Amino acid sequence: MVTITVTRKSQSFVAPSELTPSEMLELSAIDRVPGLRHTVRSLHVFRHKDAADRVASRPAEVIRAALSRALVDYRPFAGRFVGSVVAGETCVECTNDGAWFVEAVADCSLDDMNGLDYPLMVSEEELLPAPEEGVDPTSIPVMMQVTEFACGGFVVGLIAVHTLADGLGAAQFINAISELARGMDKPTVTPVWARGLIPNPPKLPLGPPPSFQSFGFGHFAMDVTSDRIAHVKAEYFQATGQYCSAFDVAIAKVWQARTRAVRYNPEVEVHVCFFANTRHLLTQVLPKDGGFYGNCFYPVTVTATAGDLAVAGLLDVIRMIRDGKARLPLEFAKWTSGDVKVDPYELTFEHNVLFVSDWTRLGFLEADYGWGAPSHIIPFTYADYMAVAVLGAPPVPKKGTRIMTQCVEEKHLMDFKDEMKALF
Structure with missing residues (x-):
């Protein structure tokens, strides 16, 4: 059995590479659904592939710099949620506080971990970013951890709060980061906030709070x-x-x-x-x-x-x-x-x-x-x-x-x- 050690080398907030306007942005009627105030977690596994222009670069450094640039256009991801979740009145304040970013290394290759296929040979918690102690993870729109392996492969651990984006929206943001990481001047898709264009029907009376029974x-x-x-x-x-x-x-x-x-x-x-x-x-x-x-x-x-x-x-x-x-x-x-x-x-x-x-x-x-x-x-x-x-x-x-x-x-x-x- 291979003993695997993942070491977090650094962790900090990554702010937009340019100062962006500080303002309060209203969310849509769907964004404000209280049940969406939860984190969606995923691991994105990248096997080592030769890339001549990337030989001297580390994935974590490249992705961190690209994230900073992407946050200029996607500034809500660098902001913070404010307002009542229960009352459905949450907004996003563009504070430029930044996204949480962790750099880590593993003392093995991805092959040693069966390519990180099921069953996982290391807890996903080791490869997912964790905020500082006492910080509510649902208060930070996005967190990333890049773990580099001895083989040259790496894993991007992503935690995003569903309130700010659905799956298509989160993938659009991640693809913008990846395009900037590859050296593009700007992402292919221009982001649009436009939450006011989503229908906003009259609010219905709140029903009883949902039960959260653990089923095992x-x-x-x-x-x-x-x-x-x-x-x-x-x-x-x-x-x-x-x-x-x-x-x-x-x-x-x-x-x-x-x-x-x-x-x-x-x-x-x-x-x-x-x-x-x-x-x-x-x-x-x-x-x-x-x-x-x-x-x-x-x-x-x-x-x-x-x-x-x-x-x-x-x-x-x-x-x-x-x-x-x-x-x-x-x-x-x-x-x-x-x-x-x-x-x-x-x-x-x-x-x-x-x-x-x-x-x-x-x-x-x-x-x-x-x-x-x-x-x-x-x-x-x-x-x-x-x-x-x-x-x-x-x-x-x-x-x-x-x-x-x-x-x-x-x-x-x-x-x-x-x-x-x-x-x-």
Whole structure:
């Protein structure tokens, strides 16, 4: 067993490379959702690749300098949150205080750690940035740690507060840093704040506070080959004359496998909830050239009884998922006009709700700081009060979809694995 030591060499705030205006910026109605005031954590793994113009440069130094430059245009990431989270009145004060940045080294190669693939041979906490003692991590919009390995590879540990950006927005920011790190004069995409363009329907009365019961869900991850996904997609097209996506296939299977493994009473309603991008529904108001990096999504929930879901064919479950996606434009339009009785953004964290996050198309896999794109990304969007499934990509050169879950207790884990492997 390899003994691995990660040493943090320095840690400090990185301010914008130029002084930026100090002002208070209002967040959108979606940004201000109290449930978004949490951190999203991930590890971005970069294998060593020859880069002639980077031989004399260290990744941490290059990325730190690029981060400082990126914060000029993305100045809210260098600011601080102010105002009440509970009342939904949070704002961002552009203070130029900076983003938290940590430089670290590991005394081994990435090969010694199996390329940082599952199961991890070192705690993710060693590779993720931690603020100074007593500092609330949700008060700092973004924190980064660059850990350099003896092989020349490195890992970027990223912690971002969801209040300021959704997955697409956070990836846009990271790609801006990577482009500046590669020597570009300015990022390809010009960032746009424009939070006032997001619909702001009348506030509904606050419901009861959500419960945060710890369920003790266990981790399980598996890779599904592209061929297997393609086979199911072909079956669906043959049966319905319609296309479906890898997302539809994977999530339908996880939802059904979980329901079967837990053995809910047949009459119990079970739900799957995923967060659909709504930028395409706001093309009339959002900038045509893109660049908006705030939260712009809608929670789509699909519901069935446990009995019906357990006995349904997989193609029928896929159809349920696609029907839910088809309802998105109407449901989002109703919310924007205030034609809802219950706030769809007020989520409930019950045992019978499966939350889904898709990391395959956000843009993180394209971030290249000068040493090539990441070999893979490990998201940690887990909380012990949420049943979750995360879709990602397996490490290069593998193809297909990686399904990472924390959605059943240990007593149901073997049955869940068997249900998943029955198809994949």
